[in-house]
Amino acid sequence: MFQNPTIAIVGATGAVGREMLAVLEQRDFPHREVRVLASERSAGSKLPYRGKHLTVEPLTEDAFGGVDIALFSAGSGPSKRFAPIAAAAGAVVIDNSSAFRMDPAVPLVIPEINAEAIEQTAPKSGTGRIIANPNCSAIILLMALTPLRRAFGIERVVVATYQAASGAGAKAMEELETQTRDVLAGKEPRPQVFHEPYAFNLFCHNAPVDPVTGLNGEEAKMIEESRKIWSDPGLRLTAMCVRVPVMRAHAQAVNITLSRPATTAQVRAALESFPGVRIIDDRAGNRFPTPLKASGGDDVLVGRIRLDPSQPAHSSQSTTTSPDDTPSVGFDLFVCGDQLRKGAALNAVQIAELFVARTTAR
């Protein structure tokens, strides 16, 4: 059935839902039918797809008959309620919400990194199953770090994020635009989606802050989900998650301590060989990753690859004096990725492609 599946998109009118449709179309994903589901309020509206229009159907308990793959991106509440129903009806659910990510029975998958996790949890007989799509910031970070972990090991990570409006959905993107127009017109900003003014401003991530640890929800997700995806419960990672007035791609300043020393050239080579990562690192031209360069693209962009001057460099074994040839465990990177694509819709569709490939291979 996965060779010609019926696909449902739940939350199809949202920013990620629309991007899921775009990614299916761009990747020419094989299917019998695409059904677009959303709340009663959006039912009846039309979404463009392959030169035609799909009509949005209401999300109900009966909506999953005959569905092979259900891509959920309607928030945690609808996922908790409807994902088990879709799975019981036989669908493979790929859920973009945080509802099931830390459930030990649910694989949390970035296809380039841990596709094998799908095999490690078996579906119950006669039912479908749920696969979780990780947090966008975790996906973007791990895409850049996994090749370095495989080649050199990772001892510790310190990351600061620069997160776009898109991570909070279409309404947040509208708020950024509307509020910016207001401020440019000399009006007071009127925050509605976020708790702080957004136009020409930034603020720590809007997810609730744990009163005990002081971590906000986004930071906790980056830490916990990275540990699960890498199967490394002792991973040493700290994050400061910040919302910036950018429309749709996230950036990250990443400081890494490797387990084994490497040269800058070796770090660059490891990154270059990893699928889904593209290097933009032109020191002479001051050209590096930016959210705009990442927007609409599939690759996670990495640049500013350089020795961390706060870490002692290991004495070079070669006779050259170039810092790029000096081994060190300390490196800094700057990373950008489209939050709506690799951070959400693309990764979900790539997980769906794993199921199609498995069926085809049999």
Add this chain to the structure above:
Amino acid sequence: MFQNPTIAIVGATGAVGREMLAVLEQRDFPHREVRVLASERSAGSKLPYRGKHLTVEPLTEDAFGGVDIALFSAGSGPSKRFAPIAAAAGAVVIDNSSAFRMDPAVPLVIPEINAEAIEQTAPKSGTGRIIANPNCSAIILLMALTPLRRAFGIERVVVATYQAASGAGAKAMEELETQTRDVLAGKEPRPQVFHEPYAFNLFCHNAPVDPVTGLNGEEAKMIEESRKIWSDPGLRLTAMCVRVPVMRAHAQAVNITLSRPATTAQVRAALESFPGVRIIDDRAGNRFPTPLKASGGDDVLVGRIRLDPSQPAHSSQSTTTSPDDTPSVGFDLFVCGDQLRKGAALNAVQIAELFVARTTAR
């Protein structure tokens, strides 16, 4: 003469120059006269001051006769040429450019931190002298870190910056505004001041990148100037400096490794007791420092004071299990400061006040 000095502002029509005038007025700085100097192009224009208007005079070699204090903020070129002339004419020059900051004969001063540096270099007999005002990002960072260094020692710092348009001057602020209007009107952004589109985008700092170290100029300044201000040439600090579409205050995500373990409560207490630092750290309300809250104010704002979960916590000596009472060497902070005020104009005027206070005390 410092009790009733004649003050010259060089580069008075720029973003920092205008802020210097505002700070002099707000602090009711004692003076006989304020002269405003700028390039020939701006000569004759008027600047508001104490309910009147000052007429901009052209910056020439003869402009410094009778000047006691010269506040320079016209860029490195004019500082290199005219600051020695002003000093030779007997003025105390407080220079906001990078021209003299790393000169061993020139003190680099943040009054709350190293006012004594002024005493350590003597002016040549019969002439004035040059005092350098540090880089804005270095000032904001060290205001937050100095109380922690004094109380617990600092082993290593990893900082990522979120820098406003104002750091590149009035033209950069105009570019952000104009380009944002254009993008909202559906037009293509046309970068002129910066090398990348700025509206709803961000990019690594525009200062040139060292081809050998990979550090951009702003990052190098943060590292070198922090070492000089703290008299700590071995300071372990790495920085990723990024320009964000914010108008006038800088933010920083700061990860610290202390030399000696402290509790979160002790870190907070040290910060609270430091002049010029104000804590905004409301976990329940998700209220923390933002550029807007820092804009127009004198204080450096610090929040998100919390244990770094990537560092092992030291076993608590008390019976409580609250993380805030658990000693650790690892902490994360979020810091905001007005780049034009404490990052530039205010710090320069505070240095001038040191000279007034010295004269008054004699």
